[in-house]
Amino acid sequence: MHEANQDSVEHALDEIExxxxxxxxxxxxxxxxxxxxxxxLDTRLSALCEEVDRLxxxxxxxxxxxxxxxxxxxxxxxxxxxxxxxxxxxLADLVNSGDAALAYGSAAKHFP
Numbered sequence: 001m002h003e004a005n006q007d008s009v010e011h012a013l014d015e016i017e018x019x020x021x022x023x024x025x026x027x028x029x030x031x032x033x034x035x036x037x038x039x040x041l042d043t044r045l046s047a048l049c050e051e052v053d054r055l056x057x058x059x060x061x062x063x064x065x066x067x068x069x070x071x072x073x074x075x076x077x078x079x080x081x082x083x084x085x086x087x088x089x090x091l092a093d094l095v096n097s098g099d100a101a102l103a104y105g106s107a108a109k110h111f112p
Contacts, residue, residue: 005059008054008059012063
């Protein structure tokens with residue numbers, strides 16, 4: 001593997017470890033029924049995805065096991081949050097169709 005690609009893989013693996021740490025903390029806070037701010041997780045995951053996306057496909061494939069493990073951890077956090085706080089309401093439960101149509105129509109007239 002080319003040295004620059006190896007450095008990129010190592011950096012991505014470091015970022016995966018950081019995301020793992022954030023996930024562990026979020027799961028711990030959820031278990032303790034404490035508030036969880038997921039903005040750091042969102043920021044780190046976005047950066048990680050962009051970094052992996054820039055890698056050549058054969059190089060990125062080296063990260064597949066670590067990324068799969070991370071996806072499983074994200075699923076576990078989702079399960080923990082759902083178990084603790086219940087499911088999220090659908091948009092239909094939050095906004096009636098008349099309000100949605102009015103908002104869409106109002107926005108549409110500004111962006112034809």
